Amino acid sequence: MLERLNSLFSGISAKKADISASLGSPVPANLAIRICNQLRNIKDYIFGRRNGRTSVDNTTLPQSTPSDEKRTNDAGLEKGGARQELHYQFLLNLTCFKSAVFHVANKWDPDSSKSQVNSKKKFIEDIFNSIWNDYEINQLNEPHGLSFKSVSKPTGGLTREQFIEFSTRCVDAKIQDEFSNLLAKVTIDAELTQMISTLHAFLIHHTNENLSNLTPKTLEENLTTTLNAIKTHVKTIQANGGLGDFQWNHINSCITQYPSNGNTLNTLKLNLNSRSLQGNSRPVDRFGDNGRLVDDIIKTLEQLKSK
Amino acid sequence: MANIDMNKKIQSSMTGGEEVSSEAAMALSEALVSQLDHVFDLIFESSKQVLGNISSIGIKYGKSLKSPDHMLVVFPEDVHGFEGWNNTRGKNRWRYQRRQKTILKNGVAVNETDAQPFVAFVQASLDAIQQQQVAFSKNITHKELQGVR
Numbered sequence: 001m002l003e004r005l006n007s008l009f010s011g012i013s014a015k016k017a018d019i020s021a022s023l024g025s026p027v028p029a030n031l032a033i034r035i036c037n038q039l040r041n042i043k044d045y046i047f048g049r050r051n052g053r054t055s056v057d058n059t060t061l062p063q064s065t066p067s068d069e070k071r072t073n074d075a076g077l078e079k080g081g082a083r084q085e086l087h088y089q090f091l092l093n094l095t096c097f098k099s100a101v102f103h104v105a106n107k108w109d110p111d112s113s114k115s116q117v118n119s120k121k122k123f124i125e126d127i128f129n130s131i132w133n134d135y136e137i138n139q140l141n142e143p144h145g146l147s148f149k150s151v152s153k154p155t156g157g158l159t160r161e162q163f164i165e166f167s168t169r170c171v172d173a174k175i176q177d178e179f180s181n182l183l184a185k186v187t188i189d190a191e192l193t194q195m196i197s198t199l200h201a202f203l204i205h206h207t208n209e210n211l212s213n214l215t216p217k218t219l220e221e222n223l224t225t226t227l228n229a230i231k232t233h234v235k236t237i238q239a240n241g242g243l244g245d246f247q248w249n250h251i252n253s254c255i256t257q258y259p260s261n262g263n264t265l266n267t268l269k270l271n272l273n274s275r276s277l278q279g280n281s282r283p284v285d286r287f288g289d290n291g292r293l294v295d296d297i298i299k300t301l302e303q304l305k306s307k
Numbered sequence: 308m309a310n311i312d313m314n315k316k317i318q319s320s321m322t323g324g325e326e327v328s329s330e331a332a333m334a335l336s337e338a339l340v341s342q343l344d345h346v347f348d349l350i351f352e353s354s355k356q357v358l359g360n361i362s363s364i365g366i367k368y369g370k371s372l373k374s375p376d377h378m379l380v381v382f383p384e385d386v387h388g389f390e391g392w393n394n395t396r397g398k399n400r401w402r403y404q405r406r407q408k409t410i411l412k413n414g415v416a417v418n419e420t421d422a423q424p425f426v427a428f429v430q431a432s433l434d435a436i437q438q439q440q441v442a443f444s445k446n447i448t449h450k451e452l453q454g455v456r
Contacts, residue, residue, distance in 0.1 A: 019378040025445035038353035
């Protein structure tokens with residue numbers, strides 16, 4: 001019976017495959033570790049623990065250790081690459097943190113009980129603390145060459161000063177303030193949330209590009225244009241009495257945390273008038289599938305302009 | 308542009324008094340759907356943040372990663388689960404269709420009670436992720452999944 005159902009479900013594919021076969025493309029070990037790190041503890045948060053507690057405490061959060069870094073290095077990163085890895089991982093962790101904050105915001109229920117609110121709050125706080133702890137551990141991890149002090153102008157990366165400035169801003173207490181604002185907020189503007197999400201993907205993509213192979217140059221117009229458009233949009237919403245400070249703070253941190261004079265997000269120029277993306281003599285199609293993201297941003301911003 | 312209060316939207320859709328069809332009898336509770344959507348959103352988005360644009364992410368786990376017992380494949384609108392694939396009995400093929408809010412077990416829609424093993428299966432995959440005892444594959448296609456026996 002089961003076989004019959006399976007065969008019905010499987011359609012008429014003539015080629016037999018099983019799950020050990022090479023379905024899709026395998027993900028390299030170092031990237032798999034990153035995904036696992038991003039997803040740690042979500043089961044406890046979403047389904048609760050087997051012992052009945054629903055919140056996550058720091059004791060359950062696996063910390064990055066020297067052996068973790070060793071594994072990463074074993075996966076093929078060179079020493080210089082490992083420095084970039086630290087920086088890159090930190091960016092990803094913060095992005096994950098902000099995604100989690102936004103996710104909580106979207107799922108917000110004004111009728112939540114106090115314990116549910118505290119559980120959500122604890123979840124976010126624990127992620128934040130975990131990121132910070134990881135960072136501190138890496139910072140002190142001298143034997144593996146990942147010391148904070150040693151982060152000085154990695155290839156294609158930030159200067160030490162820029163990195164310090166960037167890090168300080170990211171882990172600043174303002175993030176905690178944002179979180180407080182979030183908890184007080186129950187109305188979410190769906191279009192704005194979508195726009196931020198698209199913008200976020202855009203930022204992440206270009207961070208990837210920059211960390212891999214782009215040459216740093218200073219072109220800040222994309223950021224300025226995007227920032228101004230969003231700012232206008234937010235003001236319009238605020239004039240309608242809809243939003244508190246959270247959305248603006250979030251957008252602001254999304255953009256300002258990427259140093260405008262470093263190597264991230266400054267090699268591209270988003271031109272709203274010509275609907276084009278100019279990238280320091282590099283054509284837009286260099287970005288392949290991600291051109292869709294650019295188009296999404298332009299369309300979204302154009303909609304905002306007409307309002 | 309008017310603000311949208313997502314909470315009110317959810318509430319209003321829940322208060323409508325409509326007849327329950329036989330299909331709706333298999334409907335899953337909002338709480339379960341929300342939990343599952345939450346998990347799969349996080350898995351897909353987190354993978355996307357690491358891997359860039361992907362169409363799906365496959366998570367394989369079990370006693371041996373060379374011959375995994377289980378696989379969860381997450382698409383943005385659809386999730387497939389292959390449970391106990393090395394077993395001669397008790398091999399289950401799950402499918403969660405997000406838009407329809409239905410869970411299929413071996414091609415047949417199940418109610419919330421019968422969907423609990425799927426929830427446990429998802430939880431087990433999260434445990435495996437936490438222990439880093441998983442292998443990932445990206446961009447698995449629906450066509451490839453049709454060929455899995």
